[in-house]
Amino acid sequence: MSKFLGKRAKQEPYVYGEQPKDKKYIKINTNENPYGPSPKALKLLNESNWGILSLYSDPTSKEITEAISDFYNVSPNKVYVGNSSDEVLSFSWLAFFDKGDTIVYPDITYSFYTVFSKLYDITENIVSLNEDFSMNLDGMSEVEAKGIVITNPNAPTGIALSLDEIECFLKRNSNKLVIVDEAYIDFGSESAVNLIDKYDNLLVVQTFSKSRSLAGLRVGFALGNEELINGLKVIKDQFNPYTLDAISNLVGAEAVKDKEYFDITRNKIIETREWFKKELYKIGYEGTDSKANFLFVKHPKISGKFIFEELRNRGILVRYFGKNRIEEYLRISIGTQEEMEKVLKEMKEIAK
Numbered sequence: 001m002s003k004f005l006g007k008r009a010k011q012e013p014y015v016y017g018e019q020p021k022d023k024k025y026i027k028i029n030t031n032e033n034p035y036g037p038s039p040k041a042l043k044l045l046n047e048s049n050w051g052i053l054s055l056y057s058d059p060t061s062k063e064i065t066e067a068i069s070d071f072y073n074v075s076p077n078k079v080y081v082g083n084s085s086d087e088v089l090s091f092s093w094l095a096f097f098d099k100g101d102t103i104v105y106p107d108i109t110y111s112f113y114t115v116f117s118k119l120y121d122i123t124e125n126i127v128s129l130n131e132d133f134s135m136n137l138d139g140m141s142e143v144e145a146k147g148i149v150i151t152n153p154n155a156p157t158g159i160a161l162s163l164d165e166i167e168c169f170l171k172r173n174s175n176k177l178v179i180v181d182e183a184y185i186d187f188g189s190e191s192a193v194n195l196i197d198k199y200d201n202l203l204v205v206q207t208f209s210k211s212r213s214l215a216g217l218r219v220g221f222a223l224g225n226e227e228l229i230n231g232l233k234v235i236k237d238q239f240n241p242y243t244l245d246a247i248s249n250l251v252g253a254e255a256v257k258d259k260e261y262f263d264i265t266r267n268k269i270i271e272t273r274e275w276f277k278k279e280l281y282k283i284g285y286e287g288t289d290s291k292a293n294f295l296f297v298k299h300p301k302i303s304g305k306f307i308f309e310e311l312r313n314r315g316i317l318v319r320y321f322g323k324n325r326i327e328e329y330l331r332i333s334i335g336t337q338e339e340m341e342k343v344l345k346e347m348k349e350i351a352k
């Protein structure tokens with residue numbers, strides 16, 4: 001190891017789901033969306049000549065910011081758009097937490113949070129989910145902290161909190177910043193976006209990677225009151241003023257405007273999820289009530305690792321975490337109906 005590395009370069013980074021090239025898999029391991037981006041967005045991408053790429057991109061990302069502002073009916077100064085929600089979350093750690101501050105999140109949640117806390121030297125306080133994987137809202141509220149992160153629906157459990165539960169939580173923790181990561185909100189649960197004017201401690205973070213099928217474009221955004229949003233802008237302008245490239249700004253805006261395609265595709269995923277869940281339960285699998293574009297399931301008699309490996313041998317890639325409390329579980333992203341029929345067939349064989 002080079003003697004020139006600083007401590008941050010020796011820390012443990014986020015472990016991403018594999019993107020193998022050895023053969024063609026049914027790839028349902030990273031919660032990508034099988035339906036592809038909005039055709040209107042792709043048309044713009046294909047038919048523009050992109051001569052503007054010789055110029056720096058717009059540091060205010062005007063087009064996409066306005067499209068999101070129209071979509072949610074909030075003013076543009078309450079919208080911050082960044083190069084993925086991972087980046088928006090990372091900037092949130094920088095904007096709202098100083099060394100010595102404490103940030104709270106569950107033991108089983110998006111594994112990037114702990115990476116950010118270590119990178120920026122923010123103290124984490126981990127509150128275990130309840131036995132049934134529901135969020136321990138009382139436990140999290142009782143910790144003295146600067147802020148709390150809630151993933152809603154949670155990942156990888158898929159369990160969602162109701163808007164009432166979120167609102168009570170915001171009231172109860174009015175002196176803490178509550179970041180609600182809504183990466184999977186469009187698959188059947190209710191966004192807290194409409195609460196941003198009422199609660200100055202709420203920051204909602206979303207991504208284009210799942211429900212908009214644009215994981216490769218790298219676009220994420222935050223919604224919150226103007227002061228919080230300005231905090232994120234100040235961080236961006238100390239880091240890289242042009243986080244969003246010119247293509248993402250315009251193509252992303254076009255995708256947001258295509259509400260019809262968005263609704264059709266997310267509803268297809270919801271339908272397939274509910275069908276797949278019902279069929280899996282019939283053959284002995286069990287799991288959580290997921291409101292995301294994945295299921296979180298196990299088999300009471302077969303180990304999670306075995307099912308994962310068997311599926312991999314059969315050309316189906318799912319996510320296996322092998323972590324404490326969830327060793328037996330698999331996270332299975334919802335592909336097309338046709339893909340999930342093939343997956344069901346193999347999972348049936350494995351359960352025999």
Ligand SMILES: *Cc1c(COP(=O)(O)O)cnc(C)c1O
Pocket residue numbers: 084085086087110151155181183206207208209215218219220
């Ligand atoms: C996928 C995911 C993200 C990251 O989304 P990107 O915009 O692709 O970086 C953030 N939070 C959660 C909970 C996710 O599952």
